[in-house]
Every structure is written in structure tokens, then in C-alpha cells.
Amino acid sequence: MYPSLQKAFLSPTSMGINIIVFFMITGACYCGDRLLVIQNRYYKAAIDNSTHALIGGLCWAVVESDLLLSSWRSWMNCLICVFLAMSVDFDHFLAAGSLNIEKAVHLPSRPVLHNTSVILIIVLLCWLIRHKVNGMTTLALMILSSCLSHHLRDANRRGLWLFPFGNTPPLSFPIYVGGIFALSLFVRSMQYYHLTMPISEEKFSESILA
Numbered sequence: 123m124y125p126s127l128q129k130a131f132l133s134p135t136s137m138g139i140n141i142i143v144f145f146m147i148t149g150a151c152y153c154g155d156r157l158l159v160i161q162n163r164y165y166k167a168a169i170d171n172s173t174h175a176l177i178g179g180l181c182w183a184v185v186e187s188d189l190l191l192s193s194w195r196s197w198m199n200c201l202i203c204v205f206l207a208m209s210v211d212f213d214h215f216l217a218a219g220s221l222n223i224e225k226a227v228h229l230p231s232r233p234v235l236h237n238t239s240v241i242l243i244i245v246l247l248c249w250l251i252r253h254k255v256n257g258m259t260t261l262a263l264m265i266l267s268s269c270l271s272h273h274l275r276d277a278n279r280r281g282l283w284l285f286p287f288g289n290t291p292p293l294s295f296p297i298y299v300g301g302i303f304a305l306s307l308f309v310r311s312m313q314y315y316h317l318t319m320p321i322s323e324e325k326f327s328e329s330i331l332a
Contacts, residue, residue, distance in 0.1 A: 135188040143183050144303055150176045151275060151299050163223050171211050174275060177302065178207025178268040184306035185267065185313050199264065206268035210235050232283055236276065239285040241269045260313070267309045274301045 154173025160166050182203035186196035213233035214226040234240055248262035273282055278298050281290040293301065 133188065135191070139187050139190065140184050143180050147177055147180045147302060147306075148299055150180065151295070151302070154275075155278065155295070163227060167211075167223055167227065171208055174210070174272045175204045175208040177271050177275060179204040181267045181271045181302060181306045181309070182264065185263070185310045187310070199260070203264050203268045206264055207272050210269055210272045232280070235269070236273065237283050237285050238270070238273050239283075241265065241273065263309050263313055267305060270305055271302050274298045274305070 150173055154169060154176075157169045157173075158166060160169065179200045182200045183190060186193075186199060189196045190200075213235040214229065215221055217229050217233035218225040220226070245262050245266045248258050248265065252258040252262065274293065275298060277290065277293040278295060279292060281292050283289050
């Protein structure tokens with residue numbers, strides 16, 4: 123293991139923060155899923171989207187880890203991921219052609235941003251132009267973390283939509299939560315590599331706002 127990666131994953135502070143965040147993710151998933159039994163459409167949609175937002179932010183908190191203790195940019199990155207995780211559901215309204223919640227949640231099929239293949243293509247395109255656009259590597263990883271965590275949680279009910287291959291079976295709670303954990307650690311390792319080693323702390327904690 124490279125020294126910087128070893129420091130990233132095995133330092134006591136990093137491990138402690140990530141364990142706490144993993145418990146928070148598990149709690150958010152559990153509570154968010156259980157609250158979906160509520161009958162009011164507006165409350166249900168708000169709770170579901172807020173849960174996605176919280177999980178998106180927490181996933182990036184795993185990526186930043188101990189840098190959250192020293193860098194305001196790390197917190198800004200988490201907030202950006204909150205917005206990205208929430209924004210996936212905006213395509214319900216675009217597909218419905220209306221801001222009416224009843225129309226948005228009763229679509230005949232899942233809208234385009236809920237297609238995992240589309241998200242992976244977007245991430246790939248961002249990754250391919252990362253050398254030409256400042257901050258594109260971080261943005262690509264943010265989209266991957268935020269949107270795929272959203273899809274994994276949705277997959278508990280409907281599976282992952284992988285065009286043109288169809289849908290996977292619904293994922294059980296342990297599998298989708300474990301998938302979110304694995305995704306967070308994968309994105310963290312990718313951010314640390316950032317193509318070249320070693321990566322300085324300043325480079326690692328870059329924000330797409332910089």
C-alpha cells in the first residue's frame with residue numbers, strides 16, 4: 123500500500139471518523155426507509171429526498187475524513203454532494219412536465235437520471251476531460267458518489283436500472299448499505315490516487331469551487 127493511502131485509511135483519526143460516519147449512514151438509511159410508510163405524498167417525498175441528500179453528504183465525508191477537521195473546502199464539497207444527491211430526483215418533475223407531486227411520483231417508467239448507465243457515462247465523460255478542466259476529477263467523483271449512493275438506496279425497492287441490460291433484482295438492506303460503504307471507500311481511494319502519487323493534502327482537499 124502506498125504511504126499516502128496507508129495514511130488515508132489507517133490513521134487513527136481517519137478510521138475513527140469513518141467508523142462514526144458509517145454508523146450515521148446506516149442510521150440514515152434505516153430511519154429513512156422506515157419513514158416511507160407515511161401516507162402523505164408530500165411528506166414522503168420530502169423525507170425520501172432528504173435521506174438521499176444526507177447520505178450523499180455523508181458519503182463524501184468519508185472521502186474527506188480527517189480533512190473535515192482542518193479544511194472549510196472539505197465541508198463545501200460535502201454540501202455540493204448533498205445537492206447532487208438531491209438533484210437526481212428533479213428528473214421526476216422534468217419527465218412529468220409539471221411541478222405537481224402526484225404526477226411526478228406516478229410516472230409510467232423511471233426517468234433518465236435514475237438510469238445508472240447514464241450516470242456512469244456522465245462520470246466517464248467528466249473523467250476524460252479532467253486534464254483540460256480544473257476540478258473535473260473531483261466533480262466526476264462527486265457525481266459518482268452522490269448519484270450512485272442515491273441509486274443504491276433506490277435499488278432496495280426497484281433494483282438498479284442498467285440500460286441496455288435491464289434491471290437487477292431489488293437489493294436487500296445489508297447489500298445496499300454495504301454497497302454505499304464500498305462506494306465511499308472506492309471514491310476515497312480514487313481521490314487519493316488522483317492519477318499520480320503521492321498526492322499532497324492541498325491537492326486532495328481541492329474544491330470544484332476553487
